[in-house]
Amino acid sequence: MINIERGLAFVIFLIIFFLNTFLYSESFKILKCKFCKNKINGRYITQEKNAYHEQCYKDHIQLKCDHCKIIINGKYNLKDEKNYHPQCFRDYILEKCDVCYKPIEGEYVKDSWGNIYHNYHRSKMPLCESCNRLISKNLTDGGYLIKKRSICNICWVHVINDAKDVKNIYYKLREELMGLGLDNIPKSIPIKLIDSKEELYRISSIPSSDGLQGYTKYTYQTIGKKKVNEKFTIYILSNLHWLNFRAVLAHEMLHVYLFNNGISLKESLIEGFCNLGSKYVYDSSPENKISELKLESMFKNSNPKYGKGFRIMNSELEMKGWRLLLKNLDKY
Numbered sequence: 001m002i003n004i005e006r007g008l009a010f011v012i013f014l015i016i017f018f019l020n021t022f023l024y025s026e027s028f029k030i031l032k033c034k035f036c037k038n039k040i041n042g043r044y045i046t047q048e049k050n051a052y053h054e055q056c057y058k059d060h061i062q063l064k065c066d067h068c069k070i071i072i073n074g075k076y077n078l079k080d081e082k083n084y085h086p087q088c089f090r091d092y093i094l095e096k097c098d099v100c101y102k103p104i105e106g107e108y109v110k111d112s113w114g115n116i117y118h119n120y121h122r123s124k125m126p127l128c129e130s131c132n133r134l135i136s137k138n139l140t141d142g143g144y145l146i147k148k149r150s151i152c153n154i155c156w157v158h159v160i161n162d163a164k165d166v167k168n169i170y171y172k173l174r175e176e177l178m179g180l181g182l183d184n185i186p187k188s189i190p191i192k193l194i195d196s197k198e199e200l201y202r203i204s205s206i207p208s209s210d211g212l213q214g215y216t217k218y219t220y221q222t223i224g225k226k227k228v229n230e231k232f233t234i235y236i237l238s239n240l241h242w243l244n245f246r247a248v249l250a251h252e253m254l255h256v257y258l259f260n261n262g263i264s265l266k267e268s269l270i271e272g273f274c275n276l277g278s279k280y281v282y283d284s285s286p287e288n289k290i291s292e293l294k295l296e297s298m299f300k301n302s303n304p305k306y307g308k309g310f311r312i313m314n315s316e317l318e319m320k321g322w323r324l325l326l327k328n329l330d331k332y
């Protein structure tokens with residue numbers, strides 16, 4: 001009898017032992033939230049084999065729009081590791097066109113003034129001849145057209161059209177150029193403002209090229225070998241921004257300097273030398289963005305005279321300085 005009781009006790013012991021092992025085995029392990037690490041009772045959500053309290057999931061795991069902070073269901077846009085509803089992305093994250101204020105999704109242009117706009121506006125609106133801005137309501141408050149030339153309303157208040165302004169600018173510039181050593185420039189020269197480029201080409205008989213903004217006409221008669229009745233007339237486009245005007249005038253005044261002093265440079269270097277005058281003017285107004293723009297295009301210009309010739313003369317100037325350059329100008 002004693003053996004049977006012992007046997008029964010052993011069997012009961014075994015049953016309790018296996019039940020325990022079973023209850024604490026994997027399938028009965030207590031479910032914990034992957035986010036807050038607390039026990040889960042009731043409903044829960046699984047994602048990638050992890051379980052979460054419903055609230056923990058909603059608050060911390062589910063994808064939310066970085067703009068409106070609302071949960072994202074379905075498609076979304078990703079930028080800089082942040083997620084957005086497609087609508088929020090379009091309305092608040094994408095950059096807006098400065099011309100039409102609509103979001104920019106495709107190709108766009110960034111101009112030197114920091115404006116960005118859709119590429120396709122370029123074919124419909126002209127660029128301002130002085131500042132290169134796209135002439136449009138929102139960018140420049142419009143502009144105006146004069147003899148096929150486009151001037152924006154930002155530049156409009158700065159353009160030179162007045163004879164008195166022309167005179168003052170000439171006078172001031174002459175003083176400055178004399179300070180550099182460019183002497184023997186007449187105290188006054190007739191300066192005529194021309195509205196159309198075509199007319200300027202006609203006067204200059206220079207074959208049409210987009211860049212021409214000024215021209216100096218030099219006439220004289222000869223008695224024997226002596227020049228008499230020398231006459232200069234400078235023609236410059238009307239409606240140029242004052243800085244642009246000053247630079248063109250400086251270029252023309254360097255032509256006058258060459259004529260008046262009988263200096264004959266190599267043909268390919270004449271325009272390059274005169275462009276040093278324009279560069280001087282732009283260098284004198286470094287705070288103005290137009291200077292930066294114009295200098296950049298002068299250094300990029302592929303024209304053999306106005307571009308290449310200018311770069312040659314400019315490196316000579318940088319090496320020698322104005323006085324020494326002018327002293328040896330006949331050798332170029």
Ligand SMILES: [Zn+2]
Nearest residue numbers: 033036053056
């Ligand atoms: Zn939790």
Ligand SMILES: [Zn+2]
Nearest residue numbers: 065068085088
């Ligand atoms: Zn959103």
Ligand SMILES: [Zn+2]
Nearest residue numbers: 097099100118
């Ligand atoms: Zn646009």
Ligand SMILES: [Zn+2]
Nearest residue numbers: 128131152155
């Ligand atoms: Zn402009």
Ligand SMILES: [Zn+2]
Nearest residue numbers: 251255271274
């Ligand atoms: Zn010239």
